[in-house]
Amino acid sequence: MKTLLQINSSIFSDNGQSSQLAERFVASWRKANPDGRVIVRDLASEPVPHLDAARFGAFLAAPEQRTPEQAAVVAYSDALIQELRIADVVVLGLPMYNFGLPSALKAYFDHIARAGVTFRYTEKGAMGLLADKKVYVFAARGGLYAGTPRDTETTYVRDFLAFLGMNDVEFVYAEGLAISPSSKEQSLAKAHLEVDRLTSAVRAAA
Numbered sequence: 001m002k003t004l005l006q007i008n009s010s011i012f013s014d015n016g017q018s019s020q021l022a023e024r025f026v027a028s029w030r031k032a033n034p035d036g037r038v039i040v041r042d043l044a045s046e047p048v049p050h051l052d053a054a055r056f057g058a059f060l061a062a063p064e065q066r067t068p069e070q071a072a073v074v075a076y077s078d079a080l081i082q083e084l085r086i087a088d089v090v091v092l093g094l095p096m097y098n099f100g101l102p103s104a105l106k107a108y109f110d111h112i113a114r115a116g117v118t119f120r121y122t123e124k125g126a127m128g129l130l131a132d133k134k135v136y137v138f139a140a141r142g143g144l145y146a147g148t149p150r151d152t153e154t155t156y157v158r159d160f161l162a163f164l165g166m167n168d169v170e171f172v173y174a175e176g177l178a179i180s181p182s183s184k185e186q187s188l189a190k191a192h193l194e195v196d197r198l199t200s201a202v203r204a205a206a
């Protein structure tokens with residue numbers, strides 16, 4: 001049985017454009033994998049706490065020396081990581097806020113990047129421990145940024161995922177959504193075609 005992890009990071013939850021693009025893909029994935037399992041992690045309805053000194057200290061503390069509070073912090077992080085570890089496919093809804101990714105997503109990233117758990121250091125550098133996953137990123141932006149220096153998200157997200165061992169990453173963009181109604185309509189139509197192309201490939205491989 002295949003497992004898909006859907007991560008929505010829009011502040012509008014499943015009403016966000018990035019979430020809706022992700023859901024369009026996931027709906028088709030469900031049809032192609034009727035016995036599959038879908039786990040939804042909505043960072044708006046269930047926000048991940050931002051990393052602070054106390055939480056980071058819990059990650060660093062030896063298991064036998066953790067306080068009950070620290071043990072709870074680590075258990076929470078472990079649960080997020082376990083969702084990711086068991087997933088064969090990861091779907092990320094990615095809006096852009098003020099030229100960057102949502103702070104809720106950064107908080108999530110900070111809780112799943114743990115040395116010795118999701119990556120480890122070697123003499124040749126860091127090695128990701130979450131390999132063999134296909135990742136689809138559905139990015140929604142108000143302006144036009146893909147392929148320009150102002151697109152800070154694509155490189156960051158791709159590098160972060162690769163750091164954890166996820167190198168098979170595909171992006172779909174819906175841009176110019178705030179420029180005008182016609183720009184939004186055309187961009188979403190183009191993105192929908194791209195999503196449909198991906199889901200056709202998924203169905204063919206099922």
